[in-house]
Amino acid sequence: MASAPSSSAEIPTQRIDGRAVAEAVVAAVGAASARLTAETGIRPGLAVVLVGEDPASQVYVGAKGKRATALGFHSVQHTLPASTSEIELIALVEALNRDPEIHGILVQFPLPGRLDEARARVIEAIAPEKDVDGLHPLNVGRLAAGGEAMVPCTPAGAMLLIRRVLGPDLSGREAVVVGRSNLVGKPIAQLLLQAQATVTIAHSRTADLPAVTRRADILVAATGRPEMVRGDWIKPGAVVIDVGINRVAAPEKGPDGTRLCGDVATAEATGRAAAITPVPGGVGPMTIAMLMANTVKAAYRAAGWPAPPLGE
Numbered sequence: 001m002a003s004a005p006s007s008s009a010e011i012p013t014q015r016i017d018g019r020a021v022a023e024a025v026v027a028a029v030g031a032a033s034a035r036l037t038a039e040t041g042i043r044p045g046l047a048v049v050l051v052g053e054d055p056a057s058q059v060y061v062g063a064k065g066k067r068a069t070a071l072g073f074h075s076v077q078h079t080l081p082a083s084t085s086e087i088e089l090i091a092l093v094e095a096l097n098r099d100p101e102i103h104g105i106l107v108q109f110p111l112p113g114r115l116d117e118a119r120a121r122v123i124e125a126i127a128p129e130k131d132v133d134g135l136h137p138l139n140v141g142r143l144a145a146g147g148e149a150m151v152p153c154t155p156a157g158a159m160l161l162i163r164r165v166l167g168p169d170l171s172g173r174e175a176v177v178v179g180r181s182n183l184v185g186k187p188i189a190q191l192l193l194q195a196q197a198t199v200t201i202a203h204s205r206t207a208d209l210p211a212v213t214r215r216a217d218i219l220v221a222a223t224g225r226p227e228m229v230r231g232d233w234i235k236p237g238a239v240v241i242d243v244g245i246n247r248v249a250a251p252e253k254g255p256d257g258t259r260l261c262g263d264v265a266t267a268e269a270t271g272r273a274a275a276i277t278p279v280p281g282g283v284g285p286m287t288i289a290m291l292m293a294n295t296v297k298a299a300y301r302a303a304g305w306p307a308p309p310l311g312e
């Protein structure tokens, strides 16, 4: 294992191209899907449920449907008003559980207002074998126990990017995950552990966070706080995975101008990290690619076939 440089000399920083890796995953998904359909007549089916009118969620859900359709999936979108009750949402999920043409169900987050408090009950209503978000407690438990689980899309995609840079065996590497969400922080910590890394989960209450992140050979930032991780929080030579997608004001683009940025101050990290995922174009595109991969895997299992390896 190459040891990280200890001096403060400029390090050439590789930008990890998430769009290119996502395209490779989608190509493998397309081939696996075509094989299943040719031999069994089964088309992978994905249902995405959007509640309310959050503009970013509308974009993401639209992109998921477009990808699924382009891959020849049976793709359905259910758009419900923000006033939808927990009972109505769970009734829809249960109907999708019973639908044999649907292999994957995803309820887009965040849910609006009070409904967000019902998030855990909504997730638990999804049949575990159709839970392509990997958030049902059965999948969470299987992932923690090292069994065959549906893995949440963003962490699964981020791990693929890490493997592209460092290979599959992270023995001897120290990984620090900043953020402890069920969607990203906790599952990526499990995946890093499975790959033999030594893992710390840090968060807003961690004492001296910069000192903790400076230990990381692999630093995953999933804080939801724009550019929170500064350049001097990064160990020289580290691989930095920026999971944040934040829209911030960009007055240089005019009075209403905005831009996307991650949870890492990329300009400061450049010349210090060995590799970093850009925002946009890093982890984000992997999220939708891995959703397609999870849907095909679910369809294979429903057909009684073993799930194919897709980019892993």
Ligand SMILES: Nc1nc2c(c(=O)[nH]1)N[C@@H](CN(C=O)c1ccc(C(=O)N[C@@H](CCC(=O)O)C(=O)O)cc1)CN2
Pocket: 060, 106, 107, 108, 109, 110, 133, 153, 154, 183, 245, 260, 279, 280, 281, 282, 283, 284, 285, 286, 287, 288
């Ligand atoms: N049920 C879920 N809800 C949400 C998830 C999820 O995995 N499951 N993740 C996020 C949103 N998300 C997918 O749902 C998502 C976020 C970002 C991207 C992406 O490709 N981002 C681009 C930039 C896009 C832009 O211009 O805004 C990038 O980073 O290059 C895809 C999917 C929250 N909700």
